[in-house]
Amino acid sequence: MLTDLEVGLYILMLATFLGLEVIRRVSPLLHTPLMSLTNAISAIAVVGSILITGAAHASTFSRTLGFIAVTASTTNLVSGFLITDRMLKMFKTRKPGGSNGGHP
Amino acid sequence: MTDSAVQYIYILAAALFVFSLKWMRSPATARRGVFAGEIGMLLAIVGTLMRHEVVDYRLIAAALVIGTIAGVPLAYLMPMTAVPQRTALSHAFGALAAALVGTAEYYRATPHGAVMVALVFETLLGFLTFTGSMMAFGKLQEILPTRPITYRNQNVINLSLLGLALSLGVWLILQPEQTWLFPIFVALSLTFGVLLIVPIGGADMPTVIALLNSYAGLSAAAMGFALGNRLLIIAGALDGSSGFILSVVMCRAMNRSFTNVLFGAFGQVQTKAGGAHEERTVHSATPEEAAQILDAARLVIVVPGYGLAVAQAQHKLRELYDTLTRRGVEVKFAIHPVAGRMPGHMNVLLAEADIPYDHLFEMDDINSEFAQADVALVIGANDVTNPAARTDKSSPIYGMPILDVDKARTVMVVKRSMNPGFAGIDNPLYYMDKTLMLFGDAKAFVTDLVKELAEAAKAA
Numbered sequence: 001m002l003t004d005l006e007v008g009l010y011i012l013m014l015a016t017f018l019g020l021e022v023i024r025r026v027s028p029l030l031h032t033p034l035m036s037l038t039n040a041i042s043a044i045a046v047v048g049s050i051l052i053t054g055a056a057h058a059s060t061f062s063r064t065l066g067f068i069a070v071t072a073s074t075t076n077l078v079s080g081f082l083i084t085d086r087m088l089k090m091f092k093t094r095k096p097g098g099s100n101g102g103h104p
Numbered sequence: 105m106t107d108s109a110v111q112y113i114y115i116l117a118a119a120l121f122v123f124s125l126k127w128m129r130s131p132a133t134a135r136r137g138v139f140a141g142e143i144g145m146l147l148a149i150v151g152t153l154m155r156h157e158v159v160d161y162r163l164i165a166a167a168l169v170i171g172t173i174a175g176v177p178l179a180y181l182m183p184m185t186a187v188p189q190r191t192a193l194s195h196a197f198g199a200l201a202a203a204l205v206g207t208a209e210y211y212r213a214t215p216h217g218a219v220m221v222a223l224v225f226e227t228l229l230g231f232l233t234f235t236g237s238m239m240a241f242g243k244l245q246e247i248l249p250t251r252p253i254t255y256r257n258q259n260v261i262n263l264s265l266l267g268l269a270l271s272l273g274v275w276l277i278l279q280p281e282q283t284w285l286f287p288i289f290v291a292l293s294l295t296f297g298v299l300l301i302v303p304i305g306g307a308d309m310p311t312v313i314a315l316l317n318s319y320a321g322l323s324a325a326a327m328g329f330a331l332g333n334r335l336l337i338i339a340g341a342l343d344g345s346s347g348f349i350l351s352v353v354m355c356r357a358m359n360r361s362f363t364n365v366l367f368g369a370f371g372q373v374q375t376k377a378g379g380a381h382e383e384r385t386v387h388s389a390t391p392e393e394a395a396q397i398l399d400a401a402r403l404v405i406v407v408p409g410y411g412l413a414v415a416q417a418q419h420k421l422r423e424l425y426d427t428l429t430r431r432g433v434e435v436k437f438a439i440h441p442v443a444g445r446m447p448g449h450m451n452v453l454l455a456e457a458d459i460p461y462d463h464l465f466e467m468d469d470i471n472s473e474f475a476q477a478d479v480a481l482v483i484g485a486n487d488v489t490n491p492a493a494r495t496d497k498s499s500p501i502y503g504m505p506i507l508d509v510d511k512a513r514t515v516m517v518v519k520r521s522m523n524p525g526f527a528g529i530d531n532p533l534y535y536m537d538k539t540l541m542l543f544g545d546a547k548a549f550v551t552d553l554v555k556e557l558a559e560a561a562k563a564a
Binding site: 004005007008011012015016018019020022023024025026027028029030031032033034035036037038039040041042043044045046047048049050051052053054055056058059061062063065066067068069070071072073074075076077078079080081082083084085086087088089090091092093 | 121122124125126128129130131134135137138141142144145148149152153155157158159160161163164166167168170171172174175176178179180182184187190191194195197198200201202204205207208209211212218313314317320321324325327328329331332333334335336337338339340341342343344345346347348349350353439441444446447448449451452455456458460461462464466
């Protein structure tokens with residue numbers, strides 16, 4: 001049987017290769033929104049932060065750190081997704097004038 | 105029972121993250137990608153809240169509310185020119201979260217073995233990315249001086265500091281009970297983050313932001329190992345590889361290596377290069393003359409640089425684009441990968457000004473077209489048009505891929521004065537016979553061009 005560590009390393013390796021392949025295909029046109037999107041996705045740290053903050057018998061110290069961490073990652077994920085969408089709405093093919101609500 | 109359901113929710117969330125990035129491939133599907141990411145994140149949060157370990161919801165609810173209240177204005181009020189700063193700040197927040205979770209976990213469980221290795225990585229990367237990103241934010245926001253700050257033995261000092269932090273990390277891995285070491289380890293990581301960014305100048309910010317993006321992702325992945333959470337590993341790896349690819353793209357666009365960016369203190373060494381050249385003449389033109397040439401052209405390729413955004417000229421440029429298009433001139437935009445202050449920044453700035461994205465071209469796609477262009481109009485860009493990068497082996501930017509504007513029939517350069525650009529390198533393009541210098545503020549000059557063209561239209 002594989003240990004947790006080995007399973008984790010397999011996952012890390014495969015996810016890294018997958019990431020490299022998927023990101024390589026992203027149009028350079030969208031590199032800025034890409035970065036704000038991955039920023040929002042890396043706010044997945046919110047998961048660990050919630051576990052620390054909400055754990056039973058957690059010390060005040062770790063609750064405080066957890067609280068800051070949840071706040072920081074929530075700020076990241078909310079602003080990250082919203083600003084990415086705001087940027088993407090600006091990318092239009094048609095000439096301006098006929099307001100097409102941002103849908104290309 | 106619920107806990108196994110949570111795992112399935114996590115798997116779904118991971119798949120949605122992959123789709124999210126996959127759909128970023130083209131502007132047509134990108135917004136769907138954001139939606140997939142949002143759903144994935146929502147699932148991850150709801151799944152985590154369902155876990156039996158989570159018993160106290162008060163602080164979590166408060167933090168979620170505060171984070172949302174802070175996040176919404178951060179997304180909607182941020183001007184597009186300030187997106188690089190926001191990104192740096194966001195790297196800082198993400199890294200801080202990872203580092204704090206690692207710290208809390210250390211004091212709670214004092215883990216051993218592989219988990220402790222992961223935890224050391226998580227906190228080291230987290231804290232150094234936190235202060236590093238705050239420094240990058242300060243430089244981009246121009247609270248801190250943007251020029252590189254160097255001092256003697258800088259690299260030696262930085263590397264020994266990193267070495268010291270790493271040794272303490274190893275010690276902690278071997279003897280996690282030595283809790284007194286941990287605060288020192290944290291302090292060293294924080295200090296190293298600051299010192300890492302001190303010698304980096306404004307021109308290298310795009311690379312550094314991408315690199316910090318990668319670190320933030322890696323620290324999230326390390327958190328996944330420390331907490332035994334596979335979703336964190338996947339999301340962290342995706343983020344890490346994205347930051348890695350973007351920094352490679354940036355390095356390639358400047359013909360530089362990672363080590364050179366991090367330890368080279370660009371800009372400092374260059375100053376001597378500009379000195380020795382004889383008096384040469386330049387040709388300049390008035391807005392009226394320039395407008396006539398533009399009006400007679402068939403194909404105009406505009407080369408925008410960050411100076412354009414500094415002058416807030418992108419909306420005026422849109423008017424110029426509209427006017428020329430109406431007059432039957434084909435207008436294309438050539439975007440160098442390092443135009444702007446982060447990867448892809450110029451595209452966003454032009455898209456915001458309602459310039460259709462199918463008129464924006466990457467360097468490799470447009471370079472062959474300059475030979476057919478009647479006019480190459482350079483606004484606020486300098487080094488990325490410098491032909492010395494192709495020909496002059498002694499030039500500090502030799503080998504950097506550039507936009508071949510000098511192949512166009514006429515080159516027009518909107519520029520305030522003859523002062524050399526950011527890197528302090530003289531640009532031979534300006535002394536060519538076919539080059540017309542249009543001296544003035546970018547916004548004012550483009551406004552004048554639009555006015556002249558409108559009058560020509562009326563006269564016709």
